Amino acid sequence: MMEANDQVAPKPHWKKNIILFLSSQAISLFGSSFVQYAMMWYITLNTQSGIMMTLYIICGFIPTFLLSPVAGVWADRYNRKLLIIYADAMIAFATLILAVVFLMGYNATWLLFLMAAIRAVGAGIQTPAVGAILPQIVPSDQLTRVNGINGSLHAVIMFVSPMVSAALLTMSTIEMIFFIDVITAMLAIATLLIFLKIPLHEKASEIQKTSYFSDFKEGLTYINNNDFLKKFFLFFAFFFILMAPAAFLTPLQVTRSFGDEVWRLTAIEIAFSVGMMAGGGIIASWGGFTNRVHTMTFASFIMGACTFALGIIPNFWIYLVFMALFGVAMPIFNTPTMVLVQEKVDENYLGRIFGVFGMISTSMMPMGMLIFGPIADVVKIEWLLVATGLFILILAMLLGKNKVLIQAGKPTLNESP
Template sequence: MKKPNWKSSIARFLTAQTISLLGSSLVQYAIIWYITLSTSSGKMLTISTLCGFLPQIMISLFAGVWIDRYDRKKMIMLSDSVIAAATLLLAAAFFTGHRSYWLLFAVLAVRSAGTGIQTPAVNAIIPQLVPQEYLMKINGINSTLSSLMMFLSPALSGAILTVAPLETTLLIDVVTAVIGVCITATIYVKPYEQKAAEKNEKTEGKIKNSSLEDIRSGFRYLKENRFIKRLLIYQITILFLISPSAFLTPLMVSRTFGEEVWRLTASEMTYSLGMVLGGIVIASWGGFKKKMNTTLFAGAAYGLLMIGLGIAPVFLFYLICNTMIGITSPCYNAPITVTIQENVPPKMQGRIFSFMQIAGSCALPFGMAVFGPLADMIQVQRILCGAGILVVLISLSVKYNLLRCAYKL
């Protein structure tokens, strides 16, 4: 049987992931808003936030091993199916009158764990679908589609909740998940050489079935590969420092420019719009020839724009800087993803992408834990300016050291 064209395969794969992401985003917003409006409790929102973060962090290490060991397409389909099944059970419970907040928290935890598997699996499977020279373009398109869904989801979710109960939104997610799984099932995924490697190891008596041993081998690879190790450290540091721009800007807007809801909405929408534009930019441009130059340049630009947020004299200037920050985000992230896809062995990519996901899942909340209380003692503008200066200096200082390591890969 003739193998399908790779462009057809990746188009169907991205379509499936976009449809699935739309449903997931609708439900994520709907659940959080339902808890917010029905309880007005900071404690309940804290619990829901923990349910959204902790399972993803806890499962990511093992998820990387599973992604490297098993069929990645099946892992994506399985995680999507489990999330859909949990969402369907929640919808059934609400339809029958069992409206428990703890059920909501349980489903948020299941969805978080599923995302902890699905996200690195998607990043790891793309090189099996796409020729290496097109990886930047495809990752840029994927970033654009994801950003577009995140841009549309709040408005769509709000519109649905105004005319229908929560369980209707839950059913939409189930339908989109089923569509996504069915499309993914039709895609041919080129296998990598993991099977042959396992066969050789079995012959030599070296095979190890322990997931913990596989995790240790991932850490050994990270320790021995100086470039990937330093890239991970840089990623953790930058995500920690940019957390004020991710979490504290609504507080700054309300304190400085006014407490009107439209201002907070404009702040969120301009960032999402910027991410859509940034995805289009990186997909069409492709970045600098030396990919890490693109990431480091975007990191430095992000820092400068954080300073711009901090010194913004009027709200319009703030919105322009916020949009530009959104544009830099895909230009920062896409080259990192492509660099890992190109340089890390396929049998190790699941674990490395999981390490990157853990870095993001830990660094941002930790940054908020540090900068959040600080915002009650000093102006948010000063925090943004100080953190922005550090982001610029770190991005420029690691440029040559990180790039030298990259060219030795």
């Protein structure tokens, strides 16, 4: 199979373009993330209902899952930059209307559910487009570095935004936070629209002669005929299911085993976020092993070992160390994963492949919670962490021994081995 980026033309001014693109995405993500926290805390404080929080989470998950395959087709058929702009504009417009409605005194909780669903639609449109657009901007030998920097930016934003959101809720109203989000979205849109020039990819520049459904089927056929992608997606489906206890049940474990003080829950979030920032910097400067799958395997072993350790550590401060180490491993795992797809998939299929990847990533962890959540009420969470940690270690060994994936992970022709 010809590597997707072996024959890509040189990308002039790519450093300027990627700085503009990552800056616009950071501005947009910052506004979106602190609004997400503000809405979540607003619902918590005003309803104090677990059912309401569950509904809010569902509203923020289902639209992304359902839209991902369609959005993947859009990302291949149309201008990816404009798709990102349209999604941001839609969210900003809906947020502006919500702010005005709240100012008029109509602040029903269901409006926040609707807003969560609209934001999830926007995220569903953006995610495949963002994943597919990076190889259009960045030379393939710089993809690891750029994805690592992007991961660090995301980690910093996710670290800062809860604190900013809490401070803003204390000093002002939720309506003002909505207006700030509108402003950040408009800044991000202006940056992309005015300053960033990205040529259309091949498929988007052609007259579309097939239907959406035909394009989607074509994407599935592409996956079915590609041994690497089939095994890659199968690995991730199991991996995300096994990650569910560490991702969702550790706050409950801390409350049950170490104490229900709020500072403890804050501490585990800070430890994980600081670890992710460090991990993003490490992978951006190091670049990983020559074979990308070896880097993924290495990070998988760390995450499996940390999951196991979180189930047996009796001291909270040592627990935080392993939580931070888990955070370090995440970008070391995620970055070569993204780069591998960007390198190995034909540019005209990237959107659809990232759409399917989005479906897997948004559905498998909740599916894992459907399995492990009820079990956590009858079995100690520590046991679940020990068991899933061992299974992740086994999965990591299988990943490191899979000949198809190891072959796919080798450097491309335009990289120095």
